[in-house]
Amino acid sequence: xxxxxxxxxxxxxxxxxxxxxxxxxxxxxxxxxxxxxxxxxxxxxxxxxxxxxxxxxxxxxxxxxxxxxxxxxxxxxxxxxxxxxxxxxxxxxxxxxxxxxxxxxxxxxxxxxxxxxxxxxxxxxxxxxxxxxxxxxxxxxxxxxxxxxxxxxxxxxxxxxxxxxxxxxxxxxxxxxxxxxxxxxxxxxxxxxxxxxxxxxxxxxxxxxxxxxxxxxxxxxxxxxxxxxxxxxxxxxxxxxxxxxxxxxxxxxxxxxxxxxxxxxxxxxxxxxxxxxxxxxxxxxxxxxxxxxxxxxxxxxxxxxxxxxxxxxxxxxxxxxxxxxxxxxxxxxxxxxxxxxxxxxxxxxxxxxxxxxxxxxxxxxxxxxxxxxxxxxxxxxxxxxxxxxxxxxxxxxxxxxxxxxxxxxxxxxxxxxxxxxxxxxxxxxxxxxxxxxxxxxxxxxxxxxxxxxxxxxxxxxxxxxxxxxxxxxxxxxxxxxxxxxxxxxxxxxxxxxxxxxxxxxxxxxxxxxxxxxxxxxxxxxxxxxxxxxxxxxxxxxxxxxxxxxxxxxxxxxxxxxxxxx
Numbered sequence: 001x002x003x004x005x006x007x008x009x010x011x012x013x014x015x016x017x018x019x020x021x022x023x024x025x026x027x028x029x030x031x032x033x034x035x036x037x038x039x040x041x042x043x044x045x046x047x048x049x050x051x052x053x054x055x056x057x058x059x060x061x062x063x064x065x066x067x068x069x070x071x072x073x074x075x076x077x078x079x080x081x082x083x084x085x086x087x088x089x090x091x092x093x094x095x096x097x098x099x100x101x102x103x104x105x106x107x108x109x110x111x112x113x114x115x116x117x118x119x120x121x122x123x124x125x126x127x128x129x130x131x132x133x134x135x136x137x138x139x140x141x142x143x144x145x146x147x148x149x150x151x152x153x154x155x156x157x158x159x160x161x162x163x164x165x166x167x168x169x170x171x172x173x174x175x176x177x178x179x180x181x182x183x184x185x186x187x188x189x190x191x192x193x194x195x196x197x198x199x200x201x202x203x204x205x206x207x208x209x210x211x212x213x214x215x216x217x218x219x220x221x222x223x224x225x226x227x228x229x230x231x232x233x234x235x236x237x238x239x240x241x242x243x244x245x246x247x248x249x250x251x252x253x254x255x256x257x258x259x260x261x262x263x264x265x266x267x268x269x270x271x272x273x274x275x276x277x278x279x280x281x282x283x284x285x286x287x288x289x290x291x292x293x294x295x296x297x298x299x300x301x302x303x304x305x306x307x308x309x310x311x312x313x314x315x316x317x318x319x320x321x322x323x324x325x326x327x328x329x330x331x332x333x334x335x336x337x338x339x340x341x342x343x344x345x346x347x348x349x350x351x352x353x354x355x356x357x358x359x360x361x362x363x364x365x366x367x368x369x370x371x372x373x374x375x376x377x378x379x380x381x382x383x384x385x386x387x388x389x390x391x392x393x394x395x396x397x398x399x400x401x402x403x404x405x406x407x408x409x410x411x412x413x414x415x416x417x418x419x420x421x422x423x424x425x426x427x428x429x430x431x432x433x434x435x436x437x438x439x440x441x442x443x444x445x446x447x448x449x450x451x452x453x454x455x456x457x458x459x460x461x462x463x464x465x466x467x468x469x470x471x472x473x474x475x476x477x478x479x480x481x482x483x484x485x486x487x488x489x490x491x492x493x494x495x496x497x498x499x500x501x502x503x504x505x506x507x508x509x510x511x512x513x514x515x516x517x518x519x520x521x522x523x524x525x526x527x528x529x530x531x532x533x534x535x536x537x538x539x540x541x542x543x544x545x546x547x548x549x550x551x552x553x554x555x556x557x558x559x560x561x562x563x564x565x
Contacts, residue, residue, distance in 0.1 A: 116206075
């Protein structure tokens with residue numbers, strides 16, 4: 001912790017509301033900086049717009065965003081409804097019919113409260129605190145009742161109830177050393193909480209949702225919750241409940257939409273592990289379940305089925321097409337299903353090596369379907385097959401490319417779905433590390449994989465992982481199964497991740513990779529570049545290409561939607 005870092009609540013002036021326009025469904029107002037800008041962790045936005053909407057009986061929206069928006073800065077602050085739903089006012093809704101009430105004051109600066117209209121119970125209360133709105137730092141503080149009980153703010157490995165002295169960080173990241181750490185940011189972001197208050201043997205619940213895809217933190221303290229984000233806008237939704245079940249229902253049906261309804265077989269038992277070397281191995285697994293009278297709905301393949309870990313390929317000599325079709329015919333005749341792994345990254349072939357040709361990459365390159373490193377070249381990260389590029393699911397050509405590959409591969413192998421892997425998206429190096437190095441492809445990932453020879457993770461595929469195999473001959477034979485393929489890959493050194501002290505806000509400049517406010521990302525140095533697609537990578541949605549920092553939490557979602565479509 002940097003003890004010299006400014007306290008935004010102390011040094012920033014807040015805002016003053018003016019030009020308030022009320023209607024039957026809400027109000028709008030101008031918010032103007034109430035004094036000299038503090039530029040604590042970014043550049044202060046002097047003029048904002050406040051919008052309050054009574055969207056339904058149970059739901060109120062409070063949005064605060066820059067007053068002056070243009071195509072050149074729109075994606076910095078506004079999350080498009082094409083990426084995640086942004087509900088509006090429902091027919092017949094009005095302030096007079098709402099369960100919720102919005103009140104505000106300009107004393108000493110703009111503050112607001114959301115209450116239950118029937119009882120006046122305050123649900124969200126910024127009184128006594130300042131609104132901070134900078135281009136890379138937003139802060140909003142709400143007062144809480146003593147020993148408050150809130151739930152949600154997922155994804156995280158911790159207790160069900162969120163502690164009152166706890167910080168929840170949101171930044172999708174993959175931990176190569178330990179992906180099951182307690183109390184740190186994980187693979188998905190759900191910035192919504194449900195609060196339940198108990199009085200006189202009864203309880204009431206309500207919900208708060210912050211629609212924002214930037215890195216963010218929620219700081220739970222004894223008497224307050226502080227919401228901070230390193231970009232975007234304040235796009236808040238308040239849900240009246242008043243039971244936990246009603247809050248969840250109102251959140252899903254009224255805001256984010258209900259989850260995809262899975263096919264019945266999706267809910268059944270399915271088998272997967274690294275190491276099944278061929279279709280015969282898979283058949284042995286199916287037969288073993290049948291022999292023990294254990295119901296098996298589906299079977300998955302890890303990377304073993306792919307040619308050198310490349311998407312939309314098959315491993316010759318192990319997963320040849322004809323025996324695969326025969327296996328799947330038998331599987332489907334039994335009412336069972338097959339879902340191989342799929343990673344949303346595409347291997348980049350060495351252009352100087354004709355034998356390394358990869359038509360899938362060529363097609364995406366032709367369609368301009370990949371995320372860029374700036375506007376001049378592709379963003380080259382490291383994934384399972386080596387230096388790779390990442391489909392840009394924000395644009396239609398990537399969707400077209402992805403759909404093409406799905407259909408073409410299904411003509412070869414009649415799979416029933418895909419197991420989506422590391423679609424956060426994850427890169428095993430820092431930044432666009434493949435620039436000028438594509439001729440080294442294929443490379444090995446910069447860490448040992450199960451089955452790699454002469455490593456601590458060499459395994460015998462016929463035994464569970466970590467099983468102590470005493471027969472040295474069997475162990476050596478098992479390790480040899482992957483030796484030829486893994487030895488073909490050179491192994492690069494792990495790209496060092498720079499660590500810097502707190503950066504300072506610079507007028508007119510947004511430091512995307514090392515913003516002045518460092519969220520508590522669990523990776524070394526709290527780096528926002530490590531093991532992800534870097535925040536300064538660019539998309540193809542021009543003419544003002546958006547940067548990855550604005551969509552960091554939407555990559556996996558966009559990938560999943562592309563897979564469904």
